[in-house]
Amino acid sequence: HLSSLITHHPSSLLPPLKAASFRVGHDIKAQSLIDPYNTAIRLFFHFIAMRLLSSLITSLLAHVVKVSGFSASSAYETIKSSSTLLHPITGEPSSSPILSSDNNKKSLVVLLPQLGEFDSSEYCEFLLAAEKTLAENDIDLRVIGIGNNVAAQKFCEFTGLSPDRLRIDPNATLHKELDLYGGPDLAIPDNVSDDVIKFFLRQLPGGIPNDENQLRPVATAWLNYNAMCAGIGAPGTLREILRGYFGDKMAPERFKDDDVVKAGFITIGPGVGPTKIGPLSYNQWFADEKGYQRPVELATVRLKNMVEVLSNWDEYVSNRLTIARRGGTYLFDADGSELYSYKSRGVLTYSETMARPLTFLAPYIGEDVARNPLGLKDNGGGELKKGRGVLKPAGKVMGLLSFLFRIENKLQAKVLGAEDSDFVAARKEIEDVINSSKIVVYTYGLSPFSSEALAVLEEIGTEYKKVELGLEWFLLDKEKSTMRAELLEMTGQSSLPHVFINGKHVGGLFTGTPDGSYPGLAGLKESGELQKMIT
Numbered sequence: 001h002l003s004s005l006i007t008h009h010p011s012s013l014l015p016p017l018k019a020a021s022f023r024v025g026h027d028i029k030a031q032s033l034i035d036p037y038n039t040a041i042r043l044f045f046h047f048i049a050m051r052l053l054s055s056l057i058t059s060l061l062a063h064v065v066k067v068s069g070f071s072a073s074s075a076y077e078t079i080k081s082s083s084t085l086l087h088p089i090t091g092e093p094s095s096s097p098i099l100s101s102d103n104n105k106k107s108l109v110v111l112l113p114q115l116g117e118f119d120s121s122e123y124c125e126f127l128l129a130a131e132k133t134l135a136e137n138d139i140d141l142r143v144i145g146i147g148n149n150v151a152a153q154k155f156c157e158f159t160g161l162s163p164d165r166l167r168i169d170p171n172a173t174l175h176k177e178l179d180l181y182g183g184p185d186l187a188i189p190d191n192v193s194d195d196v197i198k199f200f201l202r203q204l205p206g207g208i209p210n211d212e213n214q215l216r217p218v219a220t221a222w223l224n225y226n227a228m229c230a231g232i233g234a235p236g237t238l239r240e241i242l243r244g245y246f247g248d249k250m251a252p253e254r255f256k257d258d259d260v261v262k263a264g265f266i267t268i269g270p271g272v273g274p275t276k277i278g279p280l281s282y283n284q285w286f287a288d289e290k291g292y293q294r295p296v297e298l299a300t301v302r303l304k305n306m307v308e309v310l311s312n313w314d315e316y317v318s319n320r321l322t323i324a325r326r327g328g329t330y331l332f333d334a335d336g337s338e339l340y341s342y343k344s345r346g347v348l349t350y351s352e353t354m355a356r357p358l359t360f361l362a363p364y365i366g367e368d369v370a371r372n373p374l375g376l377k378d379n380g381g382g383e384l385k386k387g388r389g390v391l392k393p394a395g396k397v398m399g400l401l402s403f404l405f406r407i408e409n410k411l412q413a414k415v416l417g418a419e420d421s422d423f424v425a426a427r428k429e430i431e432d433v434i435n436s437s438k439i440v441v442y443t444y445g446l447s448p449f450s451s452e453a454l455a456v457l458e459e460i461g462t463e464y465k466k467v468e469l470g471l472e473w474f475l476l477d478k479e480k481s482t483m484r485a486e487l488l489e490m491t492g493q494s495s496l497p498h499v500f501i502n503g504k505h506v507g508g509l510f511t512g513t514p515d516g517s518y519p520g521l522a523g524l525k526e527s528g529e530l531q532k533m534i535t
Helices: 002-008 010-032 036-068 074-080 118-129 131-136 149-159 173-177 194-202 212-229 237-246 297-311 359-365 367-371 391-399 402-415 420-436 448-459 478-491 521-527 529-534
Strands: 106-114 139-146 166-168 261-263 266-268 274-277 280-283 328-332 338-343 439-444 465-470 498-501 504-507
Touching: 074 173, 074 328, 074 338, 106 118, 118 131, 118 139, 118 149, 118 297, 131 139, 131 359, 139 149, 139 359, 149 166, 194 212, 237 297, 261 297, 328 359, 338 359, 359 367, 391 448, 402 478, 420 465, 420 478, 439 448, 448 521, 465 478, 498 529, 504 521, 521 529
Parallel strands: 106 139, 139 166, 439 465
Antiparallel strands: 106 328, 261 266, 266 274, 274 280, 328 338, 439 498, 498 504
């Protein structure tokens, strides 16, 4: 009823509101002469009531404006009426409207920073992956980037974005009209000489501008951009840079299994594992892990984009004065009302939910595509998975010391008085145990690797038999030292835990079998083979 009054007869609400306020105020004034305590209580509740009423009316007004379509948003009108946007192929003013003229379609308008900015190609990869779903849900995608037609064509070739969806804003005029972030507004002190400025510009892409009058403006733009890269006046930038290197268990995978990135003497791929730096080749310790954004995975994607831009800098960046200018995202309803907006204020912060950048589209295109448009493996952002983390590289390092443990292993048993018959008895006991239970784990009580191996099994909900030899290797008695030595003899593995499944040795937690037939418990879990073996 109140919504209807506000919509059709808003002035009719004013007299009763004024009267109510007057009556309450008059009553309180009269009461204050009689009972100051009750007066204070009534004043308090009067204040609360009026605040609630004010909030209710404000919310209802906002609702009525939205559902009645009183007017399109100011951002919508600004974009719609912009005369500065150019066609990406011809470089001439565009004859077709940037916003959809279909009254039944929503418009998703993405304003990128420089087309040669790392944000731009990264964001477009997600948008293009969702392009079909957007169209199926009557959402028209439009992209606006800073640059000229040369940059636009290069960008479309690299990303796969159709030129029909792109318009260029050469001098970031529309970006400024929408008040998109232009950086921390730092300035170069007057007492810094031109020679000093030229020295620093020589170290940066594009070098010194040909026009002397552009020397300080270009240097100022670089100052602001570099400050933002360091997190100055750019909230979220450092966090996002670190996320690229350290990974994100709340995000899906980001690098395809057949992707390869080459940057000078560095080659990464195919996939996130194989890495070659000059003559040195190695496999990343997290290569077998699946279902989340692994360490350096996103940084590798960004390296690929960086190589593309820096290799073609002069083509991508036509106006260095705008390199600090950021982008924004707008979703408009068919009537022009604003359904969503976000303005970036940092580098690599093109979404307010960077782990899943298109989450804001979930109400319109569904959770599946919005949360994982690339369709790469995704464990749903669940809990920390057992058999991952810092123990894994630590386990790899421990593997380098295996030759020492091999020497020490039997020596310890001999020093403690073990004889041949003790080794025979130990082997028989081990064989009896591993043949009597589906899963057997030999552990140390104080070993974090042993504890993690048990946690892996508990995480997948399977039963197992634990045989604890002792707290640690240097605390074992003769019997347990003999059993440890015999485990080495049987398996070729000098460290604990030892894991047996169906009577077969599958390695330790991260340590695989010497013949390479099994990658260890964590590796089996990551590949899905562990679940098959225990069913």
